[in-house]
Structure formats: structure tokens, C-alpha cells
Amino acid sequence: MLRMSTLFLRTLRDDPADAEVPSHRLLVRAGYIRRIAAGIYSWLPLGVITLRNIENIVRQEMDRAGFQEVHFPALLPKDAYEETGRWNDYGPDLFRLQDRKGSDYLLGPTHEEMFTLMVKGEYSSYKDLPLALYQIQTKYRDEARPRSGIIRGREFVMKDSYSFDLTDEGLVESYQRHREAYIKTFDRLRMKYNIVSAMSGAMGGSASEEFLAPCETGEDTYVLCEKCGYAANVEAMTTVVAPADASKVAPLEVFDSPNTPTIDTLVELINAKFGGGYDGSMTLKNVMLMADEKPISVLVPGDREVDLKRLEANLAGVNDIRVFEDADFAKFPGLVKGYIGPQDAKKNGITVYADPRIARGTSWVTGANAKDKHARNVVNGRDFTVDSYVESAQIKKGDACPKCATPVIIDRAIEIGHIFQLGRKYADSLGLTVLDQNGKSQVVTMGSYGIGVSRAVAAIAEQSNDELGLSWPVEVAPAKVHIVATGKEDAVFETAEKLAADLEGAGVSVMLDDRRGTSPGVKFKDAELIGIPVIVVVGKALEQGNVEVRVRRTGEKSEVAVGQALKAVTELLPTLP
RNA sequence: CGGGGCGUAGCGUAGUGGCUAGCGCGCCUGCUUUGGGAGCAGGAGAUCGGGAGUUCGAAUCUCCCCGCCCCGACCA
DSSP: OEETTTSSOOOOSSOOTTOOSHHHHHHHHTTSEEEEETTEEEEOHHHHHHHHHHHHHHHHHHHHTTOEEOOOOSEEESHHHHHTTHHHHTGGGSEEEEOTTOOEEEEOSOOHHHHHHHHHHHOOBGGGOSEEEEEEEEEEOOOSSOBTTTTBOSEEEEEEEEEEESSHHHHHHHHHHHHHHHHHHHHHTTOOOEEEEOOOGGGOOSOEEEEEEEOTTOSEEEEEOTTTOOEEEGGGOOOOOOOOOOTTSOOOEEEEOTTOOSHHHHHHHHHHHHTSOOOGGGBEEEEEEEETTEEEEEEEETTSOBOHHHHHHHSTTOOOEEEOOHHHHHHOTTOOTTOOOGGGHHHHTOEEEEOTTSOTTOEEEEEEEETTEEEEEEEBTTTBOOSEEOOOBOOOTTOBOTTTOOBOEEEEEEEEEEEEEEETHHHHHHTOEEEOTTSOEEEOEEEEEEEEHHHHHHHHHHHSEETTEEOOOTTTSSOSEEEEEOSSOHHHHHHHHHHHHHHHHTTOOEEEEOOTTOOHHHHHHHHHHHTOSEEEEESGGGGGTEEEEEETTTOOEEEEEHHHHHHHHHHHGGGOO
């Protein structure tokens, strides 16, 4: 039982000055967490209990799915990370340190290497597979910009699991098992979420999905089709465009276009010149980029920007992309800034990438590669060629769903889980093999799955709060019932004590506000701020032999006889989220 | 890393060269009060982020450093 009279807790009346997003503001005000440094927080008793509740739900669902818990140190020698190349590839986000002998260590940002080696050390037969292991552990990443309280921290708690299979089909099955376990977990946490297609990114591998909890303060953007349910991270959103028939398009025509350095000025000019009917989407923008210091041109419709994130995610084998600078233009005199068209790309030795919207046979208005000159009726396949198609244009609200063509909506969310099929990358570089039925050595294929446990505290807080404070789901809350004793008569406190003891006896965790001499207003405000789902007030109504039962989330109140309170509360709890 | 903002008591803040750094919350003591962050009286609590400088005099001006927040870049 938690007692307000002794609980290590001080709630704050004012919002902390350094907190903006609701979860951060309220978790600090209600005394769950305190900031230690940027992206590094300590947990006070209420926070620890809440975090543990979430951890335990995650643990139970992992165990139920047949995954086995292990535990690694956070402090790791660099060896394994050297072997996979991540000691360097991970870059400045890796916390590195040395021991007294000068040996290199790191604080684990994720544990693929360690799990792979652990399995390698124990297992060597196909008969041992499939296998899935997990841990709940503190991770360290020296984020360039930690933000939003515990939504993106530099130290955070994560559940990470890894599956090990002999075959690709086995991996797909393991992936599905994890997917289902995640659905059960997040449902139990009472979170609103969408499962969206994602890019596997730097981790390599094929299929990947993210569990995104929609909320305004989220830092991920994703598209959602309300009709067919298609959901994808913007990076993974695909564009379906049918090739056009260009046989009737008039020949390419170069025209004078002075003072049209931007798409807007160009559209204005061509509408005046050719009798209207043009808009930005009919022009072709040539964005010059350096991909690993090789010049590339990316073609997108004039009314859209190049989305560098999407481009980078979809452009295989390129590490670094940057926009052209003046020095780069100087090296390519054939490129006339503001008047570039893809017609001469070959001649200039530039690789041309195009967004799928620039389909074969489509006709465009674009630069004519000469100062103050543009061209119209420039047809893909006739007047220029595209080396490769790559999703690169910015996604807009209302773009067509790739599955059913319905206009999609765009929403923001917090990433709370990520599952993906890793493949053999780590098993290969660390030599994790098993003998198959024929006694032949086979490289194991892996899946990797993560849940941001401490981030889930923030995500749930983001999704369940109001102007009064937090409002936790029953299974997550630091206690299920918050009993407020108001008044100065001993009878009130005695009744409250007894009810608290009875509830605890029935397996219902209780927070009891047993502070004497604290005014009722303070107790109510604190209870609402802390966000325990059921508030029982033992006070004025006691004269009639009643207590008041309130539902935090809805504000519903009802009076029940003291003798009925235990029953009323235990019956109420299962009906709440 | 680029842009913007900020750093004064546990929290929120006032104070643009001049007296002992002010106020609210919280905290302590006493009295009163007890259904919506009570009242009165008294009290404790601050090297004004750090260092150097300018000045008769610096929270206030200058320089350097540190830290925090927001936007962007980045982010398995």
C-alpha cells in the first residue's frame, strides 16, 4: 500500500520551465521523474512502479509467446562490435569509454552482436532452432538531440528480442509470432497504435514494421488509408503511377523564360505564354545532389520537394547524400542553376534518378540547360532517360493509397515498437552457423524486435491525460485505487484505512491519502494529477454511511454504502480501460 | 552540427550599472481552518550557471567556458 503521508513524492503546482510536451510536463509535475541531464532521467517511486508495471506486462507476453529472457551487461567490450563494423558505423551516437588499461568499451545501444555470440556459444545444431531470446535492459545512445522528456532519451529501457532460424520460412514464422505477441502487449497496455510498413534502414534485412502510437507530439510521420487500412512510414510509402502514352505529344519546344528561377515564376510565365492551364505539378524539378561525392539528379514534380529522408531510405548502397553547393556547380558548367533539365544528363555524366511520378511517357515543362530557357513537351523516354526510379518526392496529404487509391491522411506518432527480419548479416559476420540435416554448416537467419519500455510510459501518458493531469490505464497505473480521506474526524481516517486494507486483501493495489491537516482541495488536485484510475473519497458522505467512487478518466461519481465499497470497486475495475 | 530562446532558493519568477536581490508556491513553528491547490503571524532557505575582465560599484556591461529547452539536420 502506498501512503501519501510517507510516499517519497512532492508534486509541483507549476509546470516545469524545461518541459513542453504533456507527458514530460505531467510526469515531472506529478513526481514520477526528474531530469538529471539532457535525455537522462531518474525515476521516483511512482515512476518506478509504473515502469515496472509496463515491464511486467511486456515480460508476461514475451514469456507467453515462448520467448526466453536473458540479460546482458550494458557495459560491453568493443570486440564483437568491431567484427560487425558497428564500432565505427554507429558513429558518434555510441557511448565509448576505456577501462584503466586503456581497452575500449561501449555502452550497448542495441545488442544484436551479443545475442548472436551467446547463441553461437551454446548451440550448433538445426535441432535447437527455432529460438527466440529477449531481455529488458537499459540502452545508451548519445543522441544528437534528445527531446521531449523520456520520449527520446540518451538512456532508456528497451525490451529487445532476437529470433534464430535455419530457413527464410522459419524467419517469417518467428516474425509473425513476435508480431502477434506485440499486438497482445500493446493491447494490454491500452495503447492506440498502428502497425505500419517501415524501411529496414541501416540494419539491413527485408521486411520491417513499426508500431506507432499516434499523438501530436510524436516525431514520426506516417500515412494511413482510412478505407483499406494501409499504413506506412512516409519513407516506406509507395507511389503507383501508370505509364502514359506519349505518341500524341508535340515535339519538344524550347522557349525563352527570363527571370524564372523558381517553379512559381515559371508557372506564371508559361500560363501567360501558352494560354493557361499549367500548374506546378506539370513542371519537372531537377534537384542536384551529391551521393557519396558522385553527382546525381533527382526528378520530382515541381510542386513537391525532394524528401531526403525518403530518398536516402530508398537509395540502396549510398551512405551520404548532400545538396549541391556552388562549388559543385562550378565543376559542372553544363548545369545552369535554375534552368536544369534531364535532357543533357548523360552528356554531363550525371546519374538520373526519378520519382515514380515521373513515369515513362509523361510529358513535362522543365529547364532547357541554358540561361533563361525552358522547354515544354519534354517526354520521359523520348527526350530524356531515367537511370533508375526511386521514391523520393515528398508525400502529401491526399496522395493516393498504393493499395486502393483512396486519398491518404498523414499523422504523427511515437514509435513504440519495431520488428524486422534481419536476415544473415550478423550471423554471417560473427560466424553463427549450425549443422543441418545433412551435416552441412548453415548460416542462421535472424529477426530483431524492440519495444521502447520507458518510452511507452511517455507514450501512454501522451495518450491518456487531460487538463487535470495523468489518467493511467488500470494495469499500468502505480495503484488501482486512490483513497482520499478528507476531514478531521478520526472516523474518516479509520474508515479509509479499513477500506484500503480490505482492497489490498482482495488483491487491489491502493494509494491512501492519509495526510492529516492537508486540505481537501490539495488532496483532490494531487489525486487527479497522479492519475490513478479510481478515486474513492471518504469524507462528508460518511455521515450518511457512504463513500464516493469516482472514475478519473470520465469524471463519473457515485455514492455507495461503506459496506458495499469493496464490492463496488472490485466490480468497477474490470470495466475500465 | 545550423537557427532561436534561456540559466536568479526545491519549483515558478521579478529585477538593463547604485541601499541588505524582490515576489508566489513549497518547507519549518504557532494559532485558526477542513469538499476543490485555506487564513493570520513568525521563520529557514540564493557563492544570481562557472571563470576572467571593465568599473568607485556588476545578477545587470565585455570575453571565454559550461549547461538546459525548442525548430531543423541526425536517429537500430
